[in-house]
Amino acid sequence: MDDERNHNTSPSSFPYLSKQLARSTLEGSADVPVVDLSVSDEELLVHELTKASQEWGVFQVVNQGIPTELMQQLQVVGKQFFDLPEAEKEAMAKGEDFEGYRRNYLEGIEAWDEHLFHRLSPPSIVNYEYWPKNPPQYREVNEEYTRHMKKLTEKILGWLSDGLGLPSVALLQSLGGETAEYLIRINYYPPSPKPELALGGAAHTDIGAITLLIPNEVPGLQVFKDEQWLGVNYINSALVVFIGDQLMRISNGRYKNVLHRPTLDKERLRISWPFFAAPRDDMSVGPLPELTGDENPPKFQTIVYKDYLKETMKNWALDKLYSL
Structure with missing residues (x-):
């Protein structure tokens, strides 16, 4: 069996990659694929999503059916939480x-952020202790x-399943x-007064299966492709979708994860809202049979x-590079 480090999935390889890539310079803006989910030709839709997942590991989706007002409310209540007194x-x-x-x-790289992280579903894993009570609309909106x-x-998982036949x-189900x-x-x-010398976080791939992210209008999200860092263009009301480690493993490498990182802006506040989908903790995850x-052994x-x-988290913590 191939060594997983050859596929950029071994937990122990992430800190090494992060160190090597942390201070790479930005080369340009990425023409990350943009997929319109409202198209009537489902065969074309499956093709576009599959191609983007195979070649990029990241794409943006528009006309995805999420009410624009709801996305705006999510951003409002999120920022209101961070505007609260530190105590x-x-x-x-x-x-x-x-x-x-x-x-x-x-430590080791100039990077900082504040964040709030909590579980959303299923109900059996939700702990409202970590859901802000102020602003009062936070729970309802989320x-x-x-x-x-x-x-x-x-x-999206259904279309990507179709793309694998x-x-x-x-x-x-996996x-x-x-x-x-x-x-x-x-x-x-x-x-940050010197954004060129700082990052919002270390370079990483997402541990789970798939991530759907709302950014605010301030640019700073970067993906690593073709040996260079590329900035992801902001599209109003679009969601950025990342293929995570587990989807790459389940697909036996046909879908790729993507190394990415957040950067800081000199004058403006950046906020993002990644929504993660991950396997149940006790699920065994590996290539689907x-x-x-014989001609395509498990990778x-x-x-x-x-x-x-x-x-994965142990290795990240030991290197003091990234904290979930």
């Missing part, structure tokens, strides 16, 4: 788990957003179906997701 935010500080509020300074985003995520439910886990993180990146065979080991998560 009120610190009351929701992280404990032993990754949920909650934290201010980060990442629960409504979750309902819409779960449906959208399931649609599998039943439409295949990828969702994450646990109705028990698949959904989480949100609000990233708050304050202005339908995608392997990745099958491993219980919570063990993969634990090992």
